[in-house]
Amino acid sequence: MNTNNILTQTDLAAQLQRRRALTGILEYAVTSLELTSTQRESVEKTYHECGAHLSKSLGLAQHLGDIFPQGSMRLGTVIRPLRDITDFFDIDVVFRVIAPAARTQPAVFRNAVGTHLREKYNGAVKPLAKGWRLDFGVERDYYVDVIPAMDSARGGEVIAITDDVNWKDSHPRGYAGWFEGHAKVMPVFGELALANRRLNSFNSAKIEPLPEHTDFKLPLQRITQISKRHRDYYFNKKTKQPDLTTPSIVITTLLTKAYADSVSAHVYESGYDLLLVCAEEMQKYIRIEIGADNKAHYILENPSLPTENLLAKWSDHRYAQAFYAWHKDFVAFLLQLQATDAPLRRMLSEALGEKAITGAFAKQADSLNAARQHHLLSVTPAVGLTVGVGAAMPIYPPHQG
Amino acid sequence: MIHHQPKPLSLAVQLMHLQRRYPSGTGGVHRSRLVWRQQIRPHALAHSYSCRLEHTFEDYPCMFCVDPPLSALAEGRRLPHVYTRAEPICMCLFMKNREYWHNRMLLADIVVPLAYYWLANCEDWLFSGVWRGGGTHPVVPEAPQTLPVFPNETISTIESLTRQDVAKPDTATAA
Numbered sequence: 001m002n003t004n005n006i007l008t009q010t011d012l013a014a015q016l017q018r019r020r021a022l023t024g025i026l027e028y029a030v031t032s033l034e035l036t037s038t039q040r041e042s043v044e045k046t047y048h049e050c051g052a053h054l055s056k057s058l059g060l061a062q063h064l065g066d067i068f069p070q071g072s073m074r075l076g077t078v079i080r081p082l083r084d085i086t087d088f089f090d091i092d093v094v095f096r097v098i099a100p101a102a103r104t105q106p107a108v109f110r111n112a113v114g115t116h117l118r119e120k121y122n123g124a125v126k127p128l129a130k131g132w133r134l135d136f137g138v139e140r141d142y143y144v145d146v147i148p149a150m151d152s153a154r155g156g157e158v159i160a161i162t163d164d165v166n167w168k169d170s171h172p173r174g175y176a177g178w179f180e181g182h183a184k185v186m187p188v189f190g191e192l193a194l195a196n197r198r199l200n201s202f203n204s205a206k207i208e209p210l211p212e213h214t215d216f217k218l219p220l221q222r223i224t225q226i227s228k229r230h231r232d233y234y235f236n237k238k239t240k241q242p243d244l245t246t247p248s249i250v251i252t253t254l255l256t257k258a259y260a261d262s263v264s265a266h267v268y269e270s271g272y273d274l275l276l277v278c279a280e281e282m283q284k285y286i287r288i289e290i291g292a293d294n295k296a297h298y299i300l301e302n303p304s305l306p307t308e309n310l311l312a313k314w315s316d317h318r319y320a321q322a323f324y325a326w327h328k329d330f331v332a333f334l335l336q337l338q339a340t341d342a343p344l345r346r347m348l349s350e351a352l353g354e355k356a357i358t359g360a361f362a363k364q365a366d367s368l369n370a371a372r373q374h375h376l377l378s379v380t381p382a383v384g385l386t387v388g389v390g391a392a393m394p395i396y397p398p399h400q401g
Numbered sequence: 402m403i404h405h406q407p408k409p410l411s412l413a414v415q416l417m418h419l420q421r422r423y424p425s426g427t428g429g430v431h432r433s434r435l436v437w438r439q440q441i442r443p444h445a446l447a448h449s450y451s452c453r454l455e456h457t458f459e460d461y462p463c464m465f466c467v468d469p470p471l472s473a474l475a476e477g478r479r480l481p482h483v484y485t486r487a488e489p490i491c492m493c494l495f496m497k498n499r500e501y502w503h504n505r506m507l508l509a510d511i512v513v514p515l516a517y518y519w520l521a522n523c524e525d526w527l528f529s530g531v532w533r534g535g536g537t538h539p540v541v542p543e544a545p546q547t548l549p550v551f552p553n554e555t556i557s558t559i560e561s562l563t564r565q566d567v568a569k570p571d572t573a574t575a576a
Contacts, residue, residue: 014442014445018446020445021444021446340442340449341448344446358528358529361528362525362529362533364446365521365522365529365533368444368521368533369534369535372518379514381422381423381425383444383445384442384445384447384521385518385521
């Protein structure tokens with residue numbers, strides 16, 4: 001093996017360490033942007049109380065009222081929104097009356113739910129297109145959006161939700177089942193063994209990288225959360241076009257499809273690598289058909305309701321253009337993170353939030369210092385500070401007292 | 402009884418160890434002064450810093466960060482844990498006390514790894530304003546400090562610097 005080969009392999013190993021460390025920083029950052037367990041308990045208590053109150057007020061027999069989370073709360077992809085007005089979490093819950101929707105006027109039902117919510121929550125109740133928002137102000141930093149629903153004529157778990165005028169089919173449980181089915185397929189991450197063997201040409205000790213990173217605990221959820229957070233940054237901060245924001249369900253569906261096809265196709269070296277592949281591939285799942293009007297029609301079937309096109313709104317092409325512009329920006333952002341001369345913290349702070357990134361790097365710094373206190377810190381020239389007993393270059397720390 | 406004075410490590414030996422451990426660095430010894438240059442990337446997500454280590458037989462070693470200029474990155478804030486305010490910044494890696502550095506120690510084992518650690522903490526400080534590297538540091542005069550002459554080693558001080566001794570749990574880090 002000549003020197004050039006050794007250096008090249010060392011560079012590759014250093015790049016791999018960077019991508020794995022990036023994974024760790026993203027994992028730390030996203031974790032800090034989720035609901036805490038206390039907040040989660042508070043949310044659950046709130047919507048269960050709300051469901052019980054609505055069932056009682058509407059005089060429903062037992063088991064005819066059903067309240068359950070949908071969307072990100074159900075999928076495990078909740079992430080603190082990045083917007084100008086508030087950064088309260090948006091939690092969607094469905095209040096479903098188990099009775100056919102066809103016999104009830106949408107507006108009557110929706111208003112009845114609103115009236116009963118006001119009995120309990122007074123001024124916290126605010127109207128939304130899809131139902132009613134419970135806004136408790138700064139007392140709790142989340143909104144619970146209650147979506148009134150009845151049963152669709154399709155049967156099963158398909159529900160009918162209303163915009164006050166019409167009933168519209170929705171299948172949140174079916175969607176969650178579809179998402180969870182793909183999310184539970186875990187990627188196979190290549191061991192650091194290969195990189196370590198390369199580095200062992202310099203160092204026979206076992207090498208563990210800093211930060212004391214973890215891989216994505218729930219890869220598809222993490223990938224979705226990071227993408228949504230960047231989407232928020234892009235539309236609210238960077239381009240200031242919040243009206244053109246690509247909805248979470250579109251991003252989640254595209255990423256899930258990309259994940260489903262990619263997760264088992266390769267052995268990945270880091271969670272970041274899988275994130276990048278899913279981000280790059282996601283736009284492939286948008287079907288574009290040229291209609292008789294010679295215009296592009298964008299199609300993404302709702303996997304739980306194939307007759308629904310999640311991109312119906314893209315008939316106004318500004319939405320499609322906005323998505324593709326965000327997508328390009330997001331992939332470029334992810335690629336730039338790899339570059340060793342990138343202003344990493346600034347880029348991450350800008351896109352994912354300063355507090356989350358400062359916290360993530362503080363955690364890294366703390367783990368580094370803890371390692372030093374325990375005499376586990378050493379230096380491997382190719383990768384920098386490393387943690388692990390028996391590494392070749394222990395630091396003999398100066399001490400005082 | 403004749404006390405055998407252990408031989409300090411020569412600058413040439415120091416250089417050989419630096420070259421062996423950090424093959425991408427370069428350096429030389431000229432007129433009893435060792436000058437060693439290397440790039441240091443403290444960890445996988447950190448920037449790379451161009452550093453220069455200077456050591457004469459009589460003085461404590463000095464590790465400078467040559468590029469990028471840290472005082473410019475500090476944007477008007479006073480960098481903590483430094484021995485100089487002027488560029489290039491000399492990192493305060495340990496108290497200038499023979500307990501922490503003596504000339505039987507290897508620059509490659511002590512000073513360079515401490516510079517990795519210092520730079521990791523400095524980069525964190527530049528971003529967060531919090532120095533997490535611990536340690537204490539005396540008030541730094543604005544004028545460059547004159548380094549004290551390195552005291553002669555005796556066998557008793559060498560023996561007091563066994564590995565076990567220096568590996569005591571420390572609360573201090575780079576001074």
